[in-house]
Amino acid sequence: MPQAPRHRREAERLASLRSYQVLDAGPDIALEALTAAAARALKAPAALVTLVDEDRQWFASATNLSAAIGYHTPQTPRELSFCAYAVADEQTLVVPDATLDARFADNGLVTGPEHLRAYAGAPIIGRDGLPLGALCVLDRQARPFDAQGVQVLTDLATTVAELLELRRADAGAGLSDHDVLSESHRLRAGIDAGELVVHYQPVVDLPTGRWLGMEALVRWNHPQRGLLPPWVFLPLAEASGLIVPLGREVLQQACAQVARWRRDIPAAADLHVAVNVSGRQLGEPDIADVIAEALQVAGLPAHALTVELTETSLADTGAAVDIALQHIRALGVTLALDDFGTGYASFSYLQRFHPDIVKLDRCFVQALGRSARDDLLARTLIQLGLRLGCDIVAEGVEHPQQVDALTRLGVRTAQGYLFATPRAPEQVQEQLLGVHAPPPRATTAS
Template structure:
C-alpha cells in the first residue's frame, strides 16, 4: 500500500490529487484527477478511490497555452513570449554589465513571393527560414516570429564592451543573411532568399524597456531597407527621434481618419489629339489642420503598416463618387469619361471587395461605366483565378480596369491575355527620361505598340514638357496625365478646369 494511502487510512483526512499520470496495460498514458477518502466498510476501515480521466481537458488546455505563446506555422516563440524573454534578459544583463543584442530580420520581397505563389508557399518559405535560423544561430539565442516575415533574435551577451559586442552580433547576423541567400529548393522552386536586419545593443545607459528596444531595432531595420538592403544596420542614438516620429505619425493618421482629414485631389486625364479632358484620377491627400497639405508618400506607408489603408480608401472613394455625381448633374463631366481610383492590395484581396464597390456606386446613383479601377501588376498575379473572377464580376457591371505603373513590375503577355484589362498606364519613370535615354524611349514605344495589338488604351503618366508630349504623339499614344496640363488639384479647382474645357469649341486642337 502506498504511503499516501496509509496516511489517509490512519489520519482519516481525505486526499485530492489534481493531476497525475497512469500508464495502462496497453502502454497508453492517461492523465487522472483522483480523490481518496477513508470510510467504514462493515466495521473495517476502507479506502475509497475515485479517479477521473482528464486527459482530453489537460491536452486541450496545454494546446491553448501553447498557441498563446508559440507561432503555429514555425513553432517558434511568438511576439508575446519573445518579448517576455527580452524583458528578463534586460534585467539579467544590467546586473552582469554585459551587452546583448536584439535584432529584427525581415525577408526582402516576401510579399512578391506570396503574391506570385500563394500563401501556402509563403508558409513553406517561413518554415524554411525558421529552420535555417535554428541551425545557424549561436547557442543561447532565442528566435521568435514577430509576425508576417519578421523574425526576432535575442542574441546572448558575449562581450563586456559595446564595440566588441556590436562586432560579434553583426558578424552573427551577416553570417545568417549570407547562408540564407544560398540557393534552396522549396515547393519545386529554386530560390535565393534575401533578408535585411536591424540590430540594437542592450541594456543602454538610458534604461530603455523592451518595447522601446524593439522599436529601435525596427527603426534600424527601416534604415537598412532604405539604404543597406540585404545587410545589417546597427541602431544609432540619432535614429531615436525617428521612433518618436513614426509613433506620432501612427497616432496622427488614426486621428486624421476619425476627423476625415484625408481629402480627394484630382489629376485630369487628357486626350493627346485634341487636348480635352477625358477623365481624371483621384489621388489621396492629407489636409492636416496644423501642417497643411501632406503628400501621400508620407502617410500611405503608415496607413499600410497600421492596417488602416482600406478604411481610408473607402472613405475617399465615397468622397470621390459624391463629387463625380455632382459634376455629372452639372453637365461638366465629359461624355464617356471615367474617374480612376487606385486600389490597394488589401482592398482588392478583401472577400467583399466587389460588393463594396458596387454598393457605393449604387448609393451615389452612378453606374460602372463611370468608374475605372487602377491596380498594380503585383495585385493581378497574386492568385490568377481569384483575381480574374473578381475582375469579371465588376467588369460585368461596366467597371473598367487599368494597370498602374506598367513596366515596373511583372509585365507579361501571358497574364495580360488572361486578365480583363482595358488600359495600361506607362510609369512616369520611363516618360521622364524618354527624351534623353534611348532605352526609356524604346520601352515607351514598345508598351504603346503592344497595347495597340492587344486592343488596349494607353495613358502616359508624369508628362511635364512639350517635348515629351510631342514624342508620345509621334508614337500614337492617345492620352496623358502630368504637370504639363495640370498638377493634382482639389475639387473646386478641378471644377474650374472642367468648366474651361467645356467652353472650348469642338474643333479645338492641342497646340
C-alpha cells in the first residue's frame, strides 16, 4: 500500500495545526452541524472533519461514522488516511471507487470490514495558509460526486477553517467554548453602554520634548472587573467580529476628543491622533466612509488623523483592502505601518502600501547599545524608512540613553514610558493646559 504523502512544508504545517490547540478536544456542536450539512449536501451516509497530525488522523467531528461504515474509534493511523492526500496536495480529492484507485485499493479501510468505497474531501486551510486536515464524506457504495456537491463541500471546509480560527482566538483570550457566547454578548452590551474608554499616549518631538500628537489606546471600564487593558478583551473582539463596532467607537471618540483639544487649547492647535485599524475593519466595504464621517462629525481635519496598520491586519489582505487604503489616503489621512521590522513581510508592505510613517518596534529600541549587531539592525531599518521618504516614530522609549542613540540615528519622534504612560483624557488635558509636558531631560546628542 502506498504511504500517505507529506506536505511540502510539513514541519510548518504541523506547527500551525498544533497552535489551534484542538487535537483531542471534546465534542464541538458547531463542527458537528457542519459535518451533518456536508453529508446532506452530498447525500452521503457519513462525514468527518479530520485533522492530520504527524502519525495519525484525528476526527474532530464525525456524523454517522459508526452507523454508516462501522468505524468506532476517534482516529486512524496516518497511513490509512485518505485526507492526507488532500492535505499534501492542498486540493479537493474525489475518489468514486477506491478499489480502482492504486493509492487506496490495498488500504485497510477498503479491504477491511469497513469496506470504504467512495470518498470526497476538501482541505481545511488555516490562518497560516497551510492545510490542517479535511472535511470529507464517505460511502460504502462506489459512486460519483457531482460538481455542485463538491463545491459545497469546499465551501463548508472554508467555514470549518473559520470556526477553528475562532476557537484559536478564544483560547488566546483565555476563554473556554462555553464562555465565548456569553462574553461576546457582554462585550457587545459594554460597547452599547459606553463602557469603552480611550486613553492617550503622547508622541514626542525628541529635540524639544514637545507633544506632537497622541496614540489612542482603548480600555474597557468593566462594571465588575474594573479598567481592563486591551490584551484582555481584544482577542475576543477579533474572534467575534465585535472589533468592527469597537474600532468605530474608538475612532469616533479619539477624533472628537482631539478636535476639542485643538479647538479649546492653544498649545494643542496642531495636535494629531493615531488610531489602530484592524484587518477585519479594513475588510469592511465602508471603512473609508466610516473614517470620513468620524472626521466630519468631530470637525477634525483629515491630516490630523493617522491610521495605524499592523502586519497582522495586513497579513491576509487582497485587492479590496488595497482599494480601501487608496480611498483612506485620498481623504488626506496619514497611513502608518506599526511594529515595523518584526515580521517577514515588513519590506513587502513598505513597497505595497507606501506608508507615510513607520513605527520602529520597541524590541529594536530596547536593544540599542546591547551589541554592534543590534545597533546595525536598528540603523538599517531607520535608514531604509528615511530613504523611502517615511517619517520614523520609535516605540517603547524608556531610558535617556535610547533618546541619545535614536537622535544620532536620525529619529526625531518617539513615544514611550520615559515621556508618559497612556492616560485618561482629563489627565492629558491638565498637561496640555500646562503647555505640554516638558522634555524629560536635556539630551546630550548633538
